[in-house]
Amino acid sequence: MSKPTARERILAAAVGQIAREGIDGVRIARIAMEARVSSALVHYHFETRDALLAEALDYSYQRAGEARIAGEDERPGASHADRLQSMIDGSLPTTPGLTEDWVLWVELWLRAARHPDLRPVAEELYARMHAWFRDAIAAGVKDGEFNRCDPDEVADRTLALIDGYGIRTLIGDGAIPLERARSAVARALAQDLGLGETLQAGEPARNAARAASRPVRTAPSM
Secondary structure (H helix, E strand, O other): OOOOOOHHHHHHHHHHHHHHHHEEEEEHHHHHHHHOHHHHHHHHOOHHHHHHHHHHHHHHHHHHHHHHHHHHHOOOOOHHHHHHHHHOOOOOOOOHHHHHHHHHHHHHHHHHHHHHHHHHEEEHHHHHHHHHHHHHHHHHHHOOOOOOOOHHHHHHHHHHHHHHHHHHHHHOOOOOOOOHHHHHHHHHHHHOOOOOOOOOOOOHHHHHHHHHHHHOOOOOOO
């Protein structure tokens, strides 16, 4: 495994400091010390706080994306519903790393509301999340596991629920503990997809998913 570059070390240090102190509390000297580089190098890579936040968010998203993909349910016979439950878990503050990422998202929301230059960053990150959920939903519809629906609309609604429940879990709202957030988002998505009250797809859907995963003989193309 290759060692992190100086830029990657700077970004990792920035992510941690923004999560602890907020973007306005960031100190370049502290980032430099943690990343084992000079302050001049940090300034070279990031001219402004907004540039630092945008890059830190992208780095955080890529890192979380790798963890999400690794955590997706790829067991033989796993259903599309199983995968969606794993995706929900990977999008809520379910681990210390994801909680840190969530704090960065909150910083982005606040900053983008006041600084229009950051709005394209927010739009791009949401577009990636939207495409991730949309494609997973569309795959389940195609395989007959989910009812026909508009995958774009369902993906947007799911992300809105994740944002709403996630922020209340993040701030420690006693009315929305993590398990309630997980089940509420999953239940709403299951209803949209015609699965009833839960993303536990049930034996018929699991059998369909297993059948769809088996190799199929096709006629040679002409």
